[in-house]
Amino acid sequence: MSSDIVVLLDSQQQTLTSLREVISEEKQALSQQQAESLLSLAEKKQQLLMHIQRHDELLAAHPDKARLTADLAPKVDEIKQALDACQQANEANAQLIDMNLASINRLASALQVSRNATSLTYDGKGKTSTISTLGNNLKV
Secondary structure (H helix, E strand, O other), rough: OOOHHHHHHHHHHHHHHHHHHHHHHHHHHHOOOOOHHHHHOOOOOOOHHHHHHHHHHHHOOOOOHHHHHHOOOHHHHHHHHHHHHHHHHHHHHHHHHHHHHHHHHHHHHHHHHHHHHEEEEEOOOOEEOOOOOOOOOOOO
16 A cells, blocks of 8 residues: 555656646747647646646545655655646746737737728727728618
């Protein structure tokens, strides 16, 4: 039974290594604006996070969980450091996503302006909008 908790910790560490790799691939896909890759990577990341949560619950309910703060504390610290690295990398990706969204919004605004500058209006939230009136007032 005592090796069972070590197996859980090893599996948790391997899952975190896989998560770090997926987050790294996600950063690359964000930088290269590969939308198709982002969708599959988000799914992989979600599966890995669920796996981590499941192992966390198993560790919390394990009969030898006292060992986590005793003789297994160095291994637990390694896992916590790996988790922190994943969280930091994920936060960096979130900032990259925010920058990409801001860039897309600027592009959308510029496209709206260039499409029909004479019909540019603003909605209630301050975003630009164009109203196409071409051909609306035709009477035959």
